[in-house]
Amino acid sequence: MSQTVVRPPQIRRALGKKRAGGLAILFAFMLFFYGPLLYMFILAFANSYNFPAIMPNEFGFMWWDYVFKQPNTLVSITNSFLFAVCSTALSFVICIPAAYALARFQFTGRKLVMFLFLLGNAFPKIGMYTSMGIIFYKVGLMGTFMGVLLIHMLGTMMQMIWLPAGAFRSVPRHLEEAARDAGAGPLRTFFKVTLPVAWPGIAVALLYAFIGSLGESVGTLFVGLPQWRTMMTEMYGVILDFPATAGAVFALLLIIPNFVLLLLMRKYIGAETMAKGFKMS
């Protein structure tokens, strides 16, 4: 009989072990995800950092000074934001009506259209950029603002279709009908009711599009250099030519806008919004 009785201390011990195990796994994950980030922080503020020291020999802003004195740094930051703002805004204008149509109207080929937007991301990007490059050469888009913008929009358009279509789909039709009933025409109904109610999902899409554009590098290298430099393409040069500390400074510069945006939008970002966005019904 005594074997079947579980005594409280045993339970506690078992739970304690489990919790300790869980904590260990959590710690391992945290280290895995945030370790490199932490290391980058340390690197960025290290004036000198020589083997075999574990921590930098001297902290300071030396490399920040250095990075900002590079002739291309400020230009590339401006360009990065210019492309991010333009590609996000332009894909917003193009995709929002399309997303609404995909969400609300039943037409033949609807699902195919949704799928085609994914297809652009299904291939290895480099292959696609090569073929785009060939076309761009022929039509004279190489090294132009429009060319780089198109490359960026390849990514932002997908973000601005799928998530907003999901957001529109989850707006109850009755809300729109009630607005029509109250005397609002279709356009007013869209701007006063549909868009505000779907806004959380669209805000997330804007965020991802913006961050995605800021992070675009390979296509920009292909099409833009040397006329158009962004922070991402500069980063390649910095990493190749200078010590790791300069790269860390650049990486931090890239993180700042993303971090600020995530912070601003955090109330909109949730598993639910994402889940709604990636439903294909």
Place this chain on the structure above:
Amino acid sequence: MSMLEIINMTKLYKTGDGVKDINLTIREGELVTLLGPSGCGKTTILRTIGGFLNVDGGDIRIAGQSIIHLPPEKRPTSMVFQAYNLWPHMRVFDNLEFGLKLRKIPRAERARRISEMMALVKMSGMEKKYPGQMSGGQQQRIAIARALLLEPQVLLLDEPFSALDAKIRQQMREELRKIQTDLNITVAFVTHDQEEAMALSDRVVVMNKGNIEQEGSPQDIYHRPQSRYVADFIGEMNFLQMPDKKVLAVRPEHVEVSPGSGGDLDGYVRTIMMLGHYIEMTVDTDHGIVKAFISDEQAQSFGRGDAVTLRFGRKQEYTTP
């Protein structure tokens, strides 16, 4: 004066469902209920009146004017849905103000009308709340208020109380009926709840598979159902198979039970069940089980298996095809 006229209206969906050749008139100040099970076409009719569905044939007129070519925003109707009525990103006040603003009513006048309406639906003081902060019943009150503020010539209600608790539903019914008679509003009300239809309506339209089965006052529908379908759908009804494919329909409250034999039908007591303010007895007869509502005292004098005889008060006869 007839406020709403539906003339030979047809609306068919691609699936073949829908309504065909509907004729219906609602007088000014009348509350008419469209009653039927889901899929009978009642909501289809309501949505064609509101302008959310186009008709395939026939006409709909309000105060003598055809409205079938008008979009919803141009129609003199307003609709209250079962759920998702209120715009969740607007406060109650803004929800109510939306339609008034579109009608270019001055600010002071808007505020006055809204506060009056809030008092009418007993929601004064809730102007600053968001819909998400209110109960389902409160939201429907606001939805009704919003519809009334538009001063529609015909108010359309699509199962507005179906999502509410039984108690609140009853209270809302009573209040709606009071407001409707006080303001003399013309209402088309859709429901699948026959009790609700009986309680609310001046006239009930019973629907079945896209057709109007019967229309009349609640008393008419209840006491003189013209078809077996209506008799079955409204209230409780005993159906007794008779010779020559005839079916006798008797309501349980019209079955009188007495000991012995010699009545319309003899049988044996099967069950006696206490159901609150009345008692339900079922009796085994040669024509099937008959349900009767009896009083408490009567129930005392019967036991299971007793031989009883039944006498039928009001009854209807139908022929089965």
